[in-house]
Each structure stands twice: as structure tokens, then as C-alpha cells.
Amino acid sequence: MRLGVCYYPEHWPESMWEDDARRMKALGISQVRIAEFAWSRMEPSPGEYDWGWLDRAVDVLGNAGLQVVMCTPTATPPKWLIDRHPDILPVGADGRVRGFGSRRHYDFSSPSYYEASQRICTAVAERYGKHPAVAYWQTDNEFGCHQTVVSYSPAAVARFREWLRARYGTIDALNRAWGTVFWSMEYRSFDEIDAPIGTVTEAHPSHRLDYRRFASDEVARYNRMQVEVIRAHSPGRPVAHNFMQLFTEFDHYKVAADLDVATWDSYPLGALEELWFAPELKARWLRTGHPDFASFNHDVYRGMSKLPFWVMEQQPGPVNWAQWNPAPLPGMVRLWSWEAFAHGAGCVSYFRWRQAPFAQEQMHAGLNTPDNRLDLGGNEATQVAADIRRVLDAHADAAGDVRAAVALVFDYEAKWLFEVQPQGADFHYPRFAFEYYSALRSLGLDVDIVPAHAPLDGYKLVVVPPLPVVPDDFADRLARCGAHVVLGPRTGSKTRDLQIPSNLPPGSLAGLLGARVWRVESLRPNVDVPVVSSHVATGAAAQPFAGVGRHWRDLIDTGTDAERDVSGVEVRATFGDGHPAWVRRGRVNYLASLFDDALTAHVIAQIAGESGLDVTAQGESVRVSRRGGLTYVFNYGEATHTIDGVDAAAFVLGSRDVEPQGVAAYRTSA
Ligand code: GAL
DSSP states (O other), rough: OEEEOOOGGGGSSSGGGHHHHHHHEEEEEEEEEEEEOOHHOOOOOBBOOHHHHHHHHHHHHHTTEEEEEOOTTSSOOOOHHHHHHHHGOOOTTOOOOEEEEEOOOOOOTTHHHHHHHHHHHHHHHHHTOOOOTTEEEEEETTTTTTTTTTOOOOHHHHHHHHHHHHHHSHHHHHHHHHHGGGOOOOOGGGGGOOOSSOOOSOHHHHHHHHHHHHHHHHHHHHHHHHHHHHHHTTTOOOOOEEEEETOOOOHHHHHHHHEEEEEEEOOHHHHHHHOOOOOOHHHHTTTTTTTTTHHHHHHHHHHHHSOOOOEEEESSSOOOSSSSOOOTTTTTHHHHHHHHHEEEESSEEEEOOOOOOOSSTSSSOOBTTSSBBBOOOHHHHHHHHHHHHHHHHOOOOGGGGOSSEEEEEEEHHHHHHHHHHHHOOOHHHHHHHHHHHHHHHTTTTTTEOOOOOOTTOOOOEEEEOOSSOOTTHHHHHHHHHHHHHOOOOTOOSSSSSSSTTTTTTTTHEEOOOOOOEEEEOOOOOOOEEEEEEEETTTTTOOOOOOEEEEEEEEEOOOOOOTTTTOEEEEEEEEESSSSSEEEEEETTEESSEEOHHHHHHHHHHHHHHHHTOOOOOTTEEEEEEEEEEEEEEEEEEESSSEOOOOOOGGESSOOEEEEETEEEEEEEOO
């Protein structure tokens, strides 16, 4: 459990560096990330490197006892490089070239950029790869930020054709897989295929989905090149990348597979403001962030990181980039930091050491104000450093593992597929995955977030938000793992090629579930449909329940036919018009709609209870997490929360009374 900070020595007079480093160390910081945007200072003109300033900065930090996270500077190609190779610039869906003057102005498929990146990465890695102060690396910065994953340049289209050739082998196979006979879209060769933009109406959905898959693979290929360069020149130093919060434009599992540390950048208030949350929720959690948002990301990145994941950038105060930028309530910077550790983080690194008085982010807080005084976030970081010492003294295993009994399957292609073919305008996959996660967290459950191909053995409950394309062995793995399973609507609804399965949804899961989705409908936002429990669900023990379905309905046929074994299929809830809303067979449950939050939590609580899990409703604003033999309690609300039934002596942080924005941790086994 370490603290870090993001630092830009190139933004400040050299006369400040030593004092900065000394104060970082005194605050309790142990690692400092530098140089991710410093290309124009490393190589001011083509081939003319200036390492002097960076050598001195690394030495100053190292001499102060700080570890350096060195970055490759490829998120910001300098002007001279763009002028020499204008083909580096990406092309938007409107066909227009995106210009120089901010950042991330590059195309993952540009051969000149690939080559220039290889060259600057090699230069930095050769120079600092074995420096004793350089302990870690970061590739680039936030792949995909500012909608930069997909580009429609000639270079991208050329590589897309090669990608298609590798995937399909022959053009006939592609024509069949896509179904191009529809509207006379058949191709005679891969070279005839363009980018799926600029069409009169909707471009072919399989074409669009493949373009997204291709663009995602380009990110992985580009990152892999950088990792290989770094490993060649800096053996033994872990390589990280800083991913973004709930970002879904490329397959993060594939990129993380090449890294040692998956890290992410946590801006809970900016995210709340910019993402799908309803205006009431934006107001409700204005200064705290949504209680499940940072956790969701911690669990995503923990799952894909070989070493403990990190928060590479932690919001320290107001940011500048959301529509509105409120200040966090006092205590939140500390709460967010502890929440990361409670979910398994190895490091929380604040963005940034000092607020910059110039350029795009001059309104973004740092740990210090521009006049170099410790800001509120800096004070809270100081407190976290003291907390860490206290917790580790009291409980040496505090930095142990998180062990969850619940897995939630999270899939990137699902997002792209539903975007390509929403069928209902607000069918937003990340939101639905988050709602299932939030229901689990509101019941006090720890959750592992895993890819669809992950081993599932050992879990008691597996929750699958809408997963249109299921792996071939998914039904088998679900059956064999012994867990209770919750499948969201639209699961198994498409083949890999984006066609309707020949046996209708849920395709290869039909054998498991004994049900067939014969029709679907989407619902506009101001319409919902009633859902009520059926007698099967409300037998002797359970209470009747009711709620509503939103956005979507799968109409399910549970009747017999020659090809399906429907024995043991139970309808546990129905829609107002009698169609099944919740179907169960054995341990496998299928939900035919997206239920309101209370109903989702109710249904999941019932299934979790049947799986043998201990569920305890936490209310709206309290969350618990367990790691390394400690239970952490976080209070996002306005009132003091009292923890019942725990001996006062068991607390290693805080006490039974957890104040608003407060944190407590107690020994679970005490
Ligand atoms: C991140 C980015 C940083 C900085 C920060 C501001 O997305 O990686 O460079 O821009 O946001 O909040």
C-alpha cells in the first residue's frame, strides 16, 4: 500500500525541484510518475535529443529516496513530427482529419507513427532503462482518451483489409458471415472493402462491429510494441498503462495481457457528471461520486492486472474537464484512497503534485495550489500516509488479497455490438453492467469482475449482464462451476458474426435454460412494464414482490418442443401481460428485462441467498469491502453510520461510528 504522485518537472523552474522532492518524501509519497507528455522537451528537433534536464530531474527524485515511474511520451507527438508526417493524424467518422494542438492526435494504424514511436520509446528506454531510480514504466497515456481508438484514415482501412483477410480467409467466407447478399453488398475481394462510414443509411452492422474489433486490436498491437521495447532495455521493471474509468472502446483484457500492472485514472466527480447517470443521481452524489463507481473500476482492473493494480491518477480536488466541476466534500480524497486499497490496490497516485497556472488544465486542482501551498487534497493525502503506517503496524496482512465469491462477467465487445445494433436507443451496456454490480455491492458482496473466457470454478454466484455473444464453452463452464447464475436479457442473442442464432436466443445456452426467446421489444424511457412474482417464487418462505422492467423485453417461450428439454423450467416472475420475466432452471436464472434498481437487488438477493452467500442490505450510502483479513466500511452519506456487533478492539482504522465521508477498518476474524 503505497502513495504516488504525477509530476511535471518540465512545467516548473529547476530551482523548485529539490524542494518538491523533499516535500513529496515528507508527505509519505514513494513513487513519482513523470514525462508522459514531454516529447517536445526530450527531442526538441528531429533527432536532436536533450536529456540533460530529464537526467537531472530523475536524479533529484532518486536522491530524495523516491521511485520513478518513467513514461513513454507518445500521447503527444510534437509539431515537427506531425509536419513531417501528416499521415500520423487520425481521421474522424465525419471523414475530417483531426488537428494538432491538444493531445492524442495520432492514428494507431499509421506506419510512420508506429516507426516514430518505436524510435522515441527505444531512446527513452535506453537512456533510463537501468537507472537505479527508475522502478516502473508506463506506456503512453490513457489509450483512447478523447475518442481516439477508431480512425478512418487510408492507413487504417488498409490494415483493416488485412485484418479481415486474416479473420475470414476468403472473401466468400466474409460475404456469408456478414450476409452481404442483403442489399447487394457483396464484395469480390478484400480490397473492395472500405471503412463503414459515409453511407446513405446505416452501414452493415457486421462490417461496423468488425471495424471496432479491428480498431481494438490495433491498440493492443501498438501497446505490445512499446512493452517489447521497454522490456528489451529495462529488464525486471514492471510495465504499466493507465486505463480510463469505465472506458470500453477497446478490449482492455487484451491490452492488459501484455502488461505487468493494470492501472486506472480515478476521477469520481468528473465521471459522475459526464456519464449516463440521471440528473437526480448527479445531484445526489455531486461531491462524493457514486458509491459504486470507483469500486467497479477497481474490480475491473484488479481482475486483469498480474501485479496488484494501481490508481495511477487520483482526483485531488475539482477537475476542469466535466460540464460542471464541483469540489469533493472534505474527507473524500482520503475515502477514495482507502477504497482503492480495500479493493486490492498496490498504489494510489495523485494527479498532480501542483496545479499548473497555464494551458488547458489550469483549472484542475493538484495536491498543491499554483502558489505552492498544500491544498485540501494534499492534507488528506498526508493523512492517508499516516493511516497506512497505522494499519500496517496493527495488521501486517492488511495488504493481502481480496477473495470474492461472486463473479460479474464484463465484456467489451458487448458494448460495441449493442452500440452498432441497439434496437432501443438507450440500450447502454456499461450502465446495465454497472446496475447489476451496484445491486451486488448494495447487498454487501465483494465482486470479481472477469472476462467471459475466465475460469468460473470456485464462485458461488456468477452474474452475466447482457452478453450477446457467448463463448462456445460458456454453457459448459456455467454448468460445471456449480455456481448459481444470473443471465441478463439479450444474453446469447447473437453469433460471433452478428447473426441471430439458428435456434433463436439464447443460442448455445438454450440447453442450459430450456427456454427460447421468440420475440423482443424495446421500450422508450418513459415506459415501463410491471413485473410480479409468481407462485413458484413465493412458495412457503419468500414474500411476494413486484417492480418494473425497463428498456427491453425478451418474450420467452418455456413450452416443450421436439428439440428442447424443458423439464425443471420455472417461471419465477411474470410481466403484467403474463409473459415470463424471470425464468429459472436449476441454478440458472434468466431475466427477460432490465428491472428497476430495487427489483434487481431483490432478485439478486434471493438468488445469492440460495447460493449460500451471506447478504446484508447496506442501504444507499454505506459500502463494505474485505481485503487481507480486514473489513472496511465507507460512508458516502450525510449521517454517522454505526457498525453493530463488532468489538471496539478489532478496529485498526476509525471506530464503530463512521462519520460522513469517513472510513473504518476492523479485523474480520477478531
Ligand atoms: C487524465 C489524463 C491526465 C489529465 C487528467 C485531468 O485523463 O491522463 O493527463 O488530463 O485526466 O483530470
